[in-house]
Amino acid sequence: MAICTGCSLLCDDIEVDFEGGKINKTMNLCRKGRGHYDSLCIDRLAPAVDGSEVGIDDAVSEAAEVLKGAENLLLFGWGNSTLATQKAGVELAKKLGSAIDDPSSYSQGLITEKILKGELPTCTFDDVRNFADVSIYWGDDPSSSHPRHLSRFSYFPRGEKRQRGYEEDREAIVIDVRKSPTADIAADGFFKIPPGGDGNFMEALMATLGGKIPKVEDKKKMLNLGTKLRKAKFGVIFTGLGLAHSMKGELDGFLSLVGKLNELTRFSVIPTLGDYNTRGFNQTLFDETGHVNSVSFKDGVDHGPEFGIAKYLDACDAVMVVGSDPAAVLPAKLARKLAKIPTVAVNSHRTLTTDAALVTVPIAVAGLEAGGSALRTDGVKVEFDAVVKSDHLPDVEVVERIMEAV
Amino acid sequence: MAGAKEVAMVTYRGIFQEVEGALGMYSDGYRDQSALLDLDGSDAKALGVEAGQPVLLETDSGKVVVAAKISEEPHPGIAFMPSSPWSAQLLSGEVGEGGLLELKSFRAKVSPASPAGAAVTSIEEIAERIRAP
Amino acid sequence: MVSVMEIYQLLPKTNCKKCGLPTCMAFAVGLLGREKTIEDCTPLVEEPKYEKKLEGLRELLAPILSADATETGMIIHTEKCYGCGNCVVACPVNVANDPKGTAIGRGPVSGKAILMVEDGVVKCVNVDQCRRFGPEKVLCNACIVTCPSKAIEFI
Numbered sequence: 001m002a003i004c005t006g007c008s009l010l011c012d013d014i015e016v017d018f019e020g021g022k023i024n025k026t027m028n029l030c031r032k033g034r035g036h037y038d039s040l041c042i043d044r045l046a047p048a049v050d051g052s053e054v055g056i057d058d059a060v061s062e063a064a065e066v067l068k069g070a071e072n073l074l075l076f077g078w079g080n081s082t083l084a085t086q087k088a089g090v091e092l093a094k095k096l097g098s099a100i101d102d103p104s105s106y107s108q109g110l111i112t113e114k115i116l117k118g119e120l121p122t123c124t125f126d127d128v129r130n131f132a133d134v135s136i137y138w139g140d141d142p143s144s145s146h147p148r149h150l151s152r153f154s155y156f157p158r159g160e161k162r163q164r165g166y167e168e169d170r171e172a173i174v175i176d177v178r179k180s181p182t183a184d185i186a187a188d189g190f191f192k193i194p195p196g197g198d199g200n201f202m203e204a205l206m207a208t209l210g211g212k213i214p215k216v217e218d219k220k221k222m223l224n225l226g227t228k229l230r231k232a233k234f235g236v237i238f239t240g241l242g243l244a245h246s247m248k249g250e251l252d253g254f255l256s257l258v259g260k261l262n263e264l265t266r267f268s269v270i271p272t273l274g275d276y277n278t279r280g281f282n283q284t285l286f287d288e289t290g291h292v293n294s295v296s297f298k299d300g301v302d303h304g305p306e307f308g309i310a311k312y313l314d315a316c317d318a319v320m321v322v323g324s325d326p327a328a329v330l331p332a333k334l335a336r337k338l339a340k341i342p343t344v345a346v347n348s349h350r351t352l353t354t355d356a357a358l359v360t361v362p363i364a365v366a367g368l369e370a371g372g373s374a375l376r377t378d379g380v381k382v383e384f385d386a387v388v389k390s391d392h393l394p395d396v397e398v399v400e401r402i403m404e405a406v
Numbered sequence: 407m408a409g410a411k412e413v414a415m416v417t418y419r420g421i422f423q424e425v426e427g428a429l430g431m432y433s434d435g436y437r438d439q440s441a442l443l444d445l446d447g448s449d450a451k452a453l454g455v456e457a458g459q460p461v462l463l464e465t466d467s468g469k470v471v472v473a474a475k476i477s478e479e480p481h482p483g484i485a486f487m488p489s490s491p492w493s494a495q496l497l498s499g500e501v502g503e504g505g506l507l508e509l510k511s512f513r514a515k516v517s518p519a520s521p522a523g524a525a526v527t528s529i530e531e532i533a534e535r536i537r538a539p
Numbered sequence: 540m541v542s543v544m545e546i547y548q549l550l551p552k553t554n555c556k557k558c559g560l561p562t563c564m565a566f567a568v569g570l571l572g573r574e575k576t577i578e579d580c581t582p583l584v585e586e587p588k589y590e591k592k593l594e595g596l597r598e599l600l601a602p603i604l605s606a607d608a609t610e611t612g613m614i615i616h617t618e619k620c621y622g623c624g625n626c627v628v629a630c631p632v633n634v635a636n637d638p639k640g641t642a643i644g645r646g647p648v649s650g651k652a653i654l655m656v657e658d659g660v661v662k663c664v665n666v667d668q669c670r671r672f673g674p675e676k677v678l679c680n681a682c683i684v685t686c687p688s689k690a691i692e693f694i
Contacts, residue, residue: 105505129643143421152628165628195511249506328494332495352491
């Protein structure tokens with residue numbers, strides 16, 4: 001049995017046959033996971049310095065030189081790294097007095113932080129499968145990004161107290177700005193809101209739960225929702241980028257709503273995080289510093305948006321990007337800033353970021369070519385072994401070698 | 407009657423887009439799944455744009471040409487675009503008060519791409535723009 | 540879903556009876572029910588003036604005549620399939636036959652599941668077990684309504 005590190009569900013019931021180094025047949029692996037598996041022999045990264053291919057040892061020592069010479073260094077990425085690699089990364093940041101950040105600083109970092117701090121109640125996917133009777137997908141389309149979310153855990157399967165699965169025992173509610181594939185499945189449970197309208201929706205729902213008439217067009221639908229939520233025995237809200245960005249970093253409305261729901265019944269929050277081990281990095285950094293991202297070790301422990309990649313690109317003079325492709329995601333202006341800074345790209349595949357990097361260091365694909373452990377998006381630890389041989393180094397080894405060389 | 411229109415833009419991710427991205431960010435497959443704009447039917451009509459036609463998207467931060475698609479579901483005044491290097495060309499890079507980089511929701515001008523600039527922007531060109539001095 | 544009228548419009552409409560049926564409309568019904576093949580209409584296949592109709596008809600009927608179609612009339616459009624497993628976990632036959640596997644959201648373990656995800660897309664095996672098949676068939680649609688991309692349909 002193999003694991004899939006294509007998304008943060010970390011499915012561990014994958015059967016895979018190899019034939020001459022290529023994937024022959026897979027069972028239980030979703031379309032997205034199959035793409036991840038198939039990419040094993042496509043566009044792999046070669047070690048290079050300034051565009052010229054070099055041996056891996058030279059790439060590592062050049063990388064160390066870039067890092068050593070920096071005044072304001074940023075170590076970015078980590079969502080696609082194993083727990084051991086993330087731990088080593090934090091150690092490296094401390095050793096070099098650098099800033100360290102991951103894509104959660106422009107995604108769901110704040111929601112994750114509230115969960116790790118205990119300000120938002122949470123539970124595991126196993127709890128969801130066994131007990132959840134209301135699943136709310138808020139600004140979240142897991143059918144597209146985490147395809148087996150609904151079938152493995154949150155809507156379709158049978159569980160201990162949900163023996164009749166989605167047919168009788170569960171409800172799906174989707175709150176989104178468009179009729180996403182997940183919204184299509186939820187049918188009657190779909191609430192379409194305008195972009196940025198999540199705050200208003202929360203207010204209307206709060207009013208409903210408080211026994212007042214909500215200020216919405218379809219009052220009946222909102223009142224029915226209120227009733228449904230009040231009657232829930234075990235509710236879960238799955239949050240996505242749609243919600244995180246609509247709230248623009250201001251979570252008070254969401255915290256109040258979840259608080260209100262928990263006065264009436266039990267409601268947990270599980271974020272649908274991108275990258276297979278984002279939760280792992282957030283937890284690792286949180287355990288070390290009390291923060292989930294945007295930390296600087298220059299002077300003790302400092303934290304703030306100024307150390308997140310979006311703002312730190314102005315200040316930093318060298319970057320190491322591990323398992324991430326910010327040049328493809330960041331607004332063009334910021335991507336251009338990144339391209340001008342001496343960059344070490346540690347990755348399994350060629351990307352826009354690796355093409356703009358000064359030094360590239362290839363790594364193995366975790367879950368297939370290298371073993372390790374990671375935290376599923378609900379926080380449950382999953383361990384895995386390699387299933388295929390490869391010459392590529394596991395990411396933890398690369399980070400440790402760089403750490404030795406600096 | 408053809409013209410230009412300002413719309414609210416929202417980015418999203420699609421499964422086939424992510425599969426193609428895994429199989430190669432520089433592939434035609436990834437471009438076909440990412441360099442597109444989901445337009446509301448009535449908005450498309452007002453713009454004189456048909457499915458598959460190239461459209462020019464402009465913001466203060468940049469511009470790209472992508473392929474228009476017409477949504478079945480109505481959503482006048484709003485257009486949806488896959489989150490990709492193409493959408494990233496249009497974003498401002500502003501960091502909001504809550505410390506969050508604006509990545510999902512912004513306004514853009516949409517117009518039919520003129521015949522001269524009618525090809526969908528290639529990923530190579532975007533990579534060049536990022537790396538240009 | 541393909542309709543009889545759509546098929547009829549692409550036939551010669553001469554009622555020549557060469558296929559063995561009295562009218563082209565009857566032939567259209569036979570084609571849809573897969574009791575007749577396109578080749579049974581010899582004028583359509585042999586005469587150059589029907590070339591466009593023949594092409595159109597082949598395209599129209601391709602999903603029905605493909606190897607994907609099963610005896611329950613189930614068609615899986617694998618190019619649309621997300622491999623999400625919703626249909627696998629929702630299928631009542633799977634639930635009954637595979638209580639320790641697909642019923643609880645995992646991959647099949649009993650060897651008796653009829654829907655499963657292979658090579659990233661859904662596949663149907665042991666189709667005679669599907670509730671829509673056989674003398675006591677019911678119009679079960681669990682695998683249709685649970686699909687995020689309308690990749691499964693029944694003709």
